[in-house]
Amino acid sequence: MEQLSTSHMELTVFQNWCNRFRKLFYQLIAITALLHVFPFVCMLHAQQLFVAPRITIYPTNKVTDYAVVMKPLVIANNSRRLFALRKFTIVDKRFYLAVDIETLRTEIVPFNSTFENNKEYTNTIMPAEKHVSPYFAALEFCNRPPYRLHNHGIRGFSKNCKGAVLTMDLCPSPYLLDRSPFHFVSSIFPKKEYPIPIAIAVSGKWLANHLDDIHWLISLQKNKIFDITWINHSFTHPREYRENPKILSKGFLLTKGIDVEAEINKTEIAMIEAGITPSVFVRFPGLVADEKIIKKVCELGLIPIGSNAWLAKGEKVRNGSIILIHANGREKKGVQILHTVLSKKKQLISQGKWSLFDIHDCILKEFSQ
Numbered sequence: 001m002e003q004l005s006t007s008h009m010e011l012t013v014f015q016n017w018c019n020r021f022r023k024l025f026y027q028l029i030a031i032t033a034l035l036h037v038f039p040f041v042c043m044l045h046a047q048q049l050f051v052a053p054r055i056t057i058y059p060t061n062k063v064t065d066y067a068v069v070m071k072p073l074v075i076a077n078n079s080r081r082l083f084a085l086r087k088f089t090i091v092d093k094r095f096y097l098a099v100d101i102e103t104l105r106t107e108i109v110p111f112n113s114t115f116e117n118n119k120e121y122t123n124t125i126m127p128a129e130k131h132v133s134p135y136f137a138a139l140e141f142c143n144r145p146p147y148r149l150h151n152h153g154i155r156g157f158s159k160n161c162k163g164a165v166l167t168m169d170l171c172p173s174p175y176l177l178d179r180s181p182f183h184f185v186s187s188i189f190p191k192k193e194y195p196i197p198i199a200i201a202v203s204g205k206w207l208a209n210h211l212d213d214i215h216w217l218i219s220l221q222k223n224k225i226f227d228i229t230w231i232n233h234s235f236t237h238p239r240e241y242r243e244n245p246k247i248l249s250k251g252f253l254l255t256k257g258i259d260v261e262a263e264i265n266k267t268e269i270a271m272i273e274a275g276i277t278p279s280v281f282v283r284f285p286g287l288v289a290d291e292k293i294i295k296k297v298c299e300l301g302l303i304p305i306g307s308n309a310w311l312a313k314g315e316k317v318r319n320g321s322i323i324l325i326h327a328n329g330r331e332k333k334g335v336q337i338l339h340t341v342l343s344k345k346k347q348l349i350s351q352g353k354w355s356l357f358d359i360h361d362c363i364l365k366e367f368s369q
């Protein structure tokens with residue numbers, strides 16, 4: 001009996017050890033599986049297969065009562081010439097989106113009762129000051145024939161300019177922001193060139209789906225690594241459509257039923273709610289627009305920005321170019337070409353003989369009297 005009890009105890013101890021080994025074995029399998037899955041998840045992330053979550057963004061900055069206005073904001077000491085383009089409300093506070101007509105830079109100006117006496121412009125009123133400021137000169141240059149269906153507006157600058165303007169488009173995309181051009185541009189330019197001027201043409205749909213990315217871009221701006229000009233790239237960014245590959249008559253903003261003013265205003269609202277200030281520039285999706293659309297955006301006070309160096313299309317970077325790449329993860333080719341182009345110019349860049357220029361400054365040079 002005693003012997004049986006002893007062997008029973010031995011059996012129980014043996015079973016306990018077996019259970020422990022079994023648990024340990026399963027844990028090892030689980031850890032091994034995780035170790036195998038983790039790099040795969042990282043790889044998926046690196047390949048940007050994860051789509052940024054759809055989030056209703058920035059509720060605290062909710063913009064209401066957004067409206068187009070066109071009127072000068074005369075400041076008490078008359079030191080600056082601001083021109084209001086829009087007015088809006090954020091939580092009971094009223095603001096203007098205004099442009100300094102001497103510098104083309106925009107700002108959000110809190111409401112001031114003295115502004116209300118200033119008369120609004122209409123299409124029929126052409127005050128004298130419209131003709132003597134770089135902003136209105138550039139606007140009127142773009143609002144005259146020939147109205148090009150493709151690439152209308154400012155496409156480049158003087159060849160005497162020792163550098164170029166870099167623009168990146170953020171058309172709607174399921175992919176995360178391609179951060180590589182920001183990394184290599186900031187690594188190629190010496191710190192004394194910071195903040196590096198770039199212009200980002202952002203679509204409202206991209207903004208609505210890339211909360212982390214927009215915060216990251218704003219952090220680049222705040223840390224004075226890049227000085228970003230935010231260009232309006234429409235809200236929905238209608239797709240390209242051609243019945244005939246050689247004829248541009250449909251698609252993009254030419255798509256039937258597109259309300260251009262709503263596309264512009266909704267994108268501006270999304271920008272303001274995201275904490276960024278819209279500029280006076282617009283880039284047409286696909287660079288495509290007709291006379292009616294061009295006149296409409298000019299009437300809204302926006303200057304169309306084209307490009308003469310769309311890198312993925314094989315166009316070359318020259319002095320005075322407006323370079324176009326896509327940083328929305330859909331056009332790796334352009335990003336790679338930019339990397340190659342800037343790498344070849346590395347020595348000139350380090351010697352200060354080739355730079356990236358601010359688009360405002362380039363337009364000012366062209367349109368100052």
Ligand SMILES: [Zn+2]
Binds near residue numbers: 169170237284286
């Ligand atoms: Zn686009």
